[in-house]
Ligand SMILES: Cc1cc2nc3c(=O)[nH]c(=O)nc-3n(C[C@H](O)[C@H](O)[C@H](O)COP(=O)(O)OP(=O)(O)OC[C@H]3O[C@@H](n4cnc5c(N)ncnc54)[C@H](O)[C@@H]3O)c2cc1C
Ligand code: FES
């Protein structure tokens with residue numbers, strides 16, 4: 038099984054060596070192989086538009102989630118693997134601009150969609166301010182949840198720059214943080230909003 | 241790479257989809273993937289082929305005519321959540337999961353999974369819904385939701401849900417649920433109340449008690465008889481007692497329902513029956529008295545981060561939509577997000 042994905046990579050996290058970062062779930066895969074010796078559920082190679090680059094995914098399993106492919110085949114490790122059940126938000130990415138859980142998205146079905154991870158959030162957009170605010174306000178402790186939060190917060194503030202605290206909390210309810218208690222995260226979001234307002238700039 | 245028999249099909253039309261389904265035999269449909277993809281990872285489902293619906297744009301349409309709303313199977317919860325024509329559906333959609341789940345999860349996936357705790361199924365049962373399906377063998381068909389769900393376990397693969405048809409709201413509609421953290425877990429018990437002012441009818445459905453959502457017909461007739469449909473002004477104390485009685489009848493219906501779901505340590509059957517009654521009573525009070533007399537002022541909604549809850553534990557959650565709203569007046573508030581509601585604790 039080759040883990041592939043080096044055809045472009047420029048500016049799309051492709052500088053991370055491609056390797057198997059995690060091999061969780063391999064037991065399930067071996068079961069597949071036993072059951073299905075000469076016809077493993079391998080799909081045809083396909084391409085993914087990730088963070089502005091076109092990446093080829095070959096030798097992937099039919100059932101691979103976008104999380105698995107991004108991390109284990111394309112080496113994009115900012116997309117965290119927390120629960121693989123759509124519950125923790127640590128794998129949050131944008132799929133054609135919509136916030137989704139990568140672990141609940143079939144990778145091969147994302148082939149003609151645009152996938153945006155933390156690294157692909159536009160540098161001239163809100164993401165740098167969100168990242169800076171997270172650091173400034175102590176919204177990062179262990180950091181495991183942070184990439185997912187930054188993607189979710191950037192998405193929220195892009196759509197709803199004036200969101201009040203209730204709306205912010207509701208929008209971020211799918212992202213779990215086990216360290217900060219959320220107060221620091223909310224403070225960071227509020228700070229970004231305050232900056233937007235005082236700059237008088239529309240995001 | 242030997243044996244690439246396993247395949248992902250990505251058809252572009254309904255016709256192509258049902259043809260592939262018929263040919264592929266053991267194929268699983270894929271919509272948003274929120275149920276299926278985690279199941280694939282966990283190894284609980286192992287289809288040889290997947291037929292993905294993302295490209296079937298005709299499934300993403302929704303429309304309204306004078307009598308009914310038609311919603312394509314590919315419409316997501318997020319799309320329903322801001323649909324002003326359907327305040328009850330919108331409120332139900334907002335009560336589902338997290339932003340990530342609502343952006344991906346679809347109506348067709350909810351019907352395909354037919355989860356007895358699915359929020360949408362509870363609402364659609366109360367609203368009286370038809371399910372439109374299509375298969376290569378039988379062509380397009382329409383069946384009431386009950387029949388569709390009754391056939392669900394043995395439903396042959398090869399049948400595609402194309403859309404649902406729901407009557408237009410003709411009165412207040414409320415959806416309430418209780419359970420763990422909304423963003424992560426399905427509700428334990430949910431309740432939908434749909435009032436048809438023109439027809440003088442109240443419909444109440446309960447999810448999470450039996451293998452499919454149940455209707456509480458005795459409670460429904462009681463409420464319909466109690467309501468003065470011509471001049472519904474009534475004092476709040478009187479409403480509180482009607483709501484209490486209504487809730488008790490719904491709890492009875494829950495207790496009597498066949499095919500009860502297995503009990504868990506956190507949801508013994510008696511708790512679910514009780515919760516069904518409490519939610520139903522509250523829903524009725526919301527619809528008619530504009531408040532929740534028994535339980536004090538509605539508290540904040542449930543889709544929050546967990547630390548907000550002073551209890552720190554399980555939380556109730558729910559939403560109401562007063563589509564065409566409180567009796568006697570107000571059509572205008574339809575679609576507004578009603579305040580969520582906290583339910584009482586787990587103690588019995
Ligand atoms: C973390 C999390 C939280 C959740 N919270 C809630 C909640 O609060 N309330 C709630 O009700 N649900 C909840 N869900 C469940 C889930 O989001 C819904 O059931 C959703 O509607 C499934 O839709 P999907 O498009 O993602 O389906 P998929 O996962 O793509 O498919 C689900 C099933 O339906 C079949 N299917 C899909 N489309 C069709 C079609 N057109 N015709 C026939 N069959 C079809 C598939 O073959 C599959 O078996 C939650 C899920 C997760 C992961
Ligand atoms: S890993 Fe995807 S939501 Fe937890």
Ligand code: FES
Nearest residue numbers: 178179214215216
């Ligand atoms: S900072 Fe550790 S999980 Fe959020």
